[in-house]
Amino acid sequence: MATTAGACFFAAGSFQAFHPSPRRVAATTKTTARFAEMNVEGTRKGLRDYFEESKVMIKSDGGPPRWFSPLETGARSHDSPLLLFLPGIDGVGLGLVRHHYSLGKIFDIWCLHIPVKDRTSFAGLIKLVEKTVRSEVKHSPNRPIYLVGESLGACIALAVASCNPDVDLVLILANPATSFSKSQLQTVLPLLEVIPDHFHLSLRYVLSSMTGDLLKRVSGILVRGQTLQETVGGLCQDSVALPLYLSVLTDILPQETLIWKLQMLKTASTFVNARLHAVEAQTLILSSGRDQLLPSLEEGERLFHALPNGEIRRAGDSGHFLFLEDGIDLASAIKGSYFYRRGKYLDCVSDYVPLAPSEFNKLNLILSPVTLSTLEDGMIVRGLGGIPMEGPVLIVGYHMLLGIELIPLVCQFFIQRKIVLRGMAHPMLFVKLKDGRLLDSFPFDQIGIFGGVPVSAVNFYKLLSLKSHILLYPGGIREALHRKGEEYKLFWPEQSEFIRMAARFGAKIVPFGVVGEDDFGDVLLDYDDQIKIPFMKSIIEEFTNSVGNLRTETRGEVANQDLHFPMFLPKVPGRFYYYFGKPIETEGRKQELRDKGKAHELYLQVQDEIKKNIAFLKEKREKDPYRSVLSRLAYQAAHGVTSEIPTFEI
Incomplete structure (x- = not known):
């Protein structure tokens, strides 16, 4: 058993021996220390690391396919599900090298390595993975097993799922090679077989497809908060290094191996397409818009409609090797699409994984929100010092247009106090529409990443029980979908049920106001305008009927839950202001607040506090010299990007 390239190799053919012994092979202290140093929170590997580690991996490359577990993935929790990574045509098994650290916190990761000279057939690879899956099901029968595959590996995952419908599998498929018959790769195969000189041209084609879209990479890095100098430096290193690694790619895919893998892709595509009807597993399809090897965007749509439990996410500017690109975070994609679970069924409350630093929205730096809170003695302070640390705590407030205050708010709680704020959200954000499509745009995935939970009495009870x-x-x-002229107007139902539930658990209630939506845009077409336009009216009705109403027993304004999206004209961004009032205690008032009258009095008190907080902020922001984004950018240019920007005097 040998340790190499930061990966622990299991001896050839020993995959049956994984259970019941521990899931990881110990490495030397020196190697472990080296990788601990390389993987400080926030650092990420790249193409250079993929090639450098691949060089070491293929030096001693005899034997059949085998599993290995990267050392960077050793910090997972005890109840983490198993993730099996199935590589593409390279076969090295390092396709997730950029994601080992983040995935390793929530999964037990095994990667499949297929040696360069190995000639195991597609059927043989299916049997290998299937045997491992069956073995692990016996070891942990109540946990799902994740199969993450790219290209060829995605075909293996689909094949295993089709042959094992009784096993709880979750498939994550990146640019599946099920579209091989429609790809340019099919034309490469006969050329390689008759024109040997075409080999290096083919490898250069593969190599060029690993870089993705340059503009997308630049914007992705900048959004994560790196300076322009760091961005240019990183891109230059990759651009200079890529041609130098053509020789490494030649070692990974010599001509005979490349021909073998292309022939296998053809076989795999045919086999899987004939068995798609048998795939019942929960499946997340990741499709690249600039895949030069396969028509992945079109294929993703086809698979989405063919698989009964499929969801799709599109990376419009990414190339074929999706997992090696900047701006793609697999752990965030899995969490954001609500595909992460530890048991047979998803529990949005207990399966949630707290934010990682890499998931903070760096636009928070541009928005520079102002947060004020109230201490127990009534003193108003900047920051969130007045928020109780011990739960349960209810943060109750006003919903701005489209909920644009949500992400900055959740970020501030985590950044300032390390508090995970769990938002109760409308079920429309969690359910499929009639055609099976989830609302799959970036803002909706952020709800999952930032801890959103569907509004329900059961989920509310669970969160209170966990002292959240x-x-x-x-x-x-x-x-959130209010009309013109209704900004900062509260629309609350007559019922005050959350007050009595809070009192049952002795929760503290913190009312808060927020302003700033009118600094970001003006509503052009609201519900009243859209409902008068026939085609827009039909869209609203169809969308509402597909999702359903949440408050069917509520009367008045709040009962009007027709779902639409207000059209607004953006402005030069202003600033968000949050003011959290003094916490209201319900501890010891359980009996008192069982009385509906008393509960309603407290309900109205909370509502009144929120109105006062909003009025306070609207007045105070007029005296903020840094209300405009331009003044804030000037301040950051002079004092540093991460410097705290001043505001009005309290």
Whole structure:
């Protein structure tokens, strides 16, 4: 058993021996220390690391395919599900090298390595993976097994799922090679077989497809908060290094191996397409818009409609080797699409994984939100010092247009106090529409990453039981989709049920106001305008009927839950202001607040506090010299990007 390239190799043919012994092979202290140093939180590997580690991996490359577990993935929790990575045509097994650290916190990761000279057939690879899956099911029968495959590996995952419908599998497929018959790769195969000189041209074609879109890489790096100098430096290193690694790619895919792998892709595509009807596993399809090897965008749509439990996410500017590109975070994609679970069924409350530093929205730096809170003695302070650390705590407030205050708010709680704020969100954000499509745009995935939970009495009870910090908007969709001239107007239902539930658990209630939506845009077409336009009216009705109403028993304004998206004209960005009032205690008031009258009095008190907080902020922001984004950018240019920007005097 040998340790190499930061990966622990299991002896050839020993994959049967994984259970019941521990899932990892110990490495030397020196090697472990080296990788601990390389993987400080926030650092990420890249193409250079993929090639450098691949060089070492293929030096001693005899024997059949085998599993290895990267050392960077040793910090997972005890109940982490198993993730099996199935590589593409390279076969090295390092395709997730950029994601080992983040995935390793939530999964037990095994990667499949297929040696360069190995000639195991597609059927043989299916049997190998299937045997491992069956073995692990016996070891952990109540946990799902994740199969993450790219290209060829995606075909293996689909084949295993089709042959094992009784096993709880979750498939993550990146640019599946099921489209081989429609790809340019099919034309490369006969040329390689008759024109040997075409080999290096083919490898250069593969190599060029690993870089993705340059503009997308630049914007992705900048959004993560790196300086322009760091961005240019990193891109230059990759651009200079890539041609130098043509020889490494030649070692990974010599001519005979490349021909073998292309022939296998042809076989795999035919086999899987004939068995798609048998795939019942939950499947997340990741499709690149600039895949030069396969028509992945079109194929993703086809698979999405063919698989009964499929979801799709599109990376429009990414190339074939999706997992090696900047701006792609697999752990975030899995969490954001609600595909991460530890048991047979998803529990949005207990399966949630707290934010990682890499998931902070760096636009937070541009927005520079102002947060004020109130201490127990009534003193107003900047920051969140007045928020109780011990839960349960209900953060109750006003919902701005389209909920644009949400992400900065959740970020501030985590950045300032390391508090995970769990938001209660409308079920429309969690359910499929009639055609099976989830709302799959970036903002909706962020709800999953930032801890959103569907509004329900059961979930509310669970969060209170876990002593969570819960973000609650009584005005719900009606406030978030309000009409022209209704900004900062509260639309609350008549019922005050959350008060009595809070008292049952002795939760503290923190009312808060927020302003700033009018600094970001003006509504052009609201619900009243859209409902008068026939085609827009039909869209609203179809969308509402597909999702369903949440408050069917509620009367008045709040009962109008027709789902639409207000059209607005963006402005030069202003600033968000949050003001959290003094916490209201319900501890010891359980009996008192069982009385509906008393509960309603407290309900109105919370509502009144929020209105006062909003009025306070609207007045105070007029005296903020840094309300405009231009003034804030000038301040950051002079004092540093991460410097705290001043505001009005409290």
